[in-house]
Amino acid sequence: MPVWCKYIVIAPVSLSIVLLVTSCSENKASQCQRLIQVVNEGNSLIDQKKGQQAITSMQLSRDLEAVTGSLKELNLPDPKMxxxxxxxxKVFDNLSQAIAKAARALGTAKTAEASESGREKIQKARTDIDTSLTAAAKTAGKESDALVNELNKYCRQP
Structure with missing residues (x-):
């Protein structure tokens, strides 16, 4: 086989290998896109289901646990990512736990009897709901907003 024939075969194979290796390595933009996509899924769930019934709130809590799992499964090589x-x-885990606690309290309030002890259960449930959701809104909400801003700033950098 003449030398020039070998180069005709070697050049395309080498180029293919180089393209394959560079296309498989993930850049910062694609990592940002994957992380933002999962975070947006979680935020969308919260926006759709906030303020609904206890059963829906428990489902939202489970859905947020799934989002937390999806976040954990992302294989992001960039240390900052x-x-x-x-x-x-942490944000979605805290939200999930707070919503689950509020949903359990709402369920307790719904099953309370029309008696003095029932009114006490309802009052305790209201307090539990208020404290868990207020704490979640203050801490997780602020943390999430700050994180989104930091992430957007980082992802815009070259």
Whole structure:
């Protein structure tokens, strides 16, 4: 086989290997896109189901647990992206727990009897709902907003 024939075969194969390797390595923009997509799914769930019934709130809590799981499963090689990922995991985990606690309290209030002890259960449930959701809104909400801003700033950098 003449030398020039070998180059005709080697050049395209080498180019294919280089393109394959570079296309498989993930850049910062694609990592940002994947992380933002999962975070948006979680935020969308919250926006759709906030203020609904106890059963729906328990489902929202489970859905947020699934979002937390999806966040944990992202394989982000960039160390800064990994930091954002772990911080978002904490935010969605805290929200999930707070919503579950409020949903349980709402369920307790719904089953309370029309008696003095029933009124006490309702009052305790209201307090539990208020404290868990207020705390979640203050901490997780602020943390999420700050994280989104930081993530957007980081993802815009070259």
């Amino acid at each position: 990994k930091e954002f990922q772990s911080r978002f995991v």
